[in-house]
Amino acid sequence: MPKKDRSDQAPSRDVPKPQEGEVICVVKKMLGAEHIIVLCLDGKERTARIPGRMRKKTWIKEGDVVLAAPWDFQPNKADIIYRYMNDEIKRLAEEKVISREVIDQLRG
Template identity: 75%
Template sequence: MPKKEQPTPVREVVKPSEGEVICVVKKMLGAEHIVVLCVDGKQRTARIPGRMRKKVWIREGDVVLVAPWDFQSDKGDITYRYMNDELKRLIEEKVVTRDIIDQLRG
């Protein structure tokens, strides 16, 4: 009896919540620090938290979700890295526009 192929479940795309900003990785600084350009127009130094360090590999040009620090708004923590298909869904759902991402990637 042949197995029925089950459609892969469509996961919910992580959207920026209150206090989070979509950013593009500009430069890797080393020691888990990177420079990101954010949709709100600011350039921040972001930190890759320990829970992501060896599990999620981040490169220049990747689109990430950053939670800016309350006490230093020019710094923040990376909370999520978007895959290409998730980025397409964000654009389809009009969370962010393709123009802004392309402009930030430069």
């Protein structure tokens, strides 16, 4: 029986891009109790909440790049939708959705 060729990479899935009402942010500080402070690309600092569906499955730490949805009735708060991995950040930079310099500036 021939061996399978493992050189093929896993199929690349689409990287979620910000839709209307969503913004890319960098985690600035962990507050505890599923709350974090994020610095968003629109220049605002928001208190964000990690929803229950992400709580135990996706670990978020300071410096991570996340996709957040600001609340309509309280624009200084948001919900975390997705956490970007390093290769996904590179892909967003290649597609000119975000600039790498802005992310480095926000992280540093």
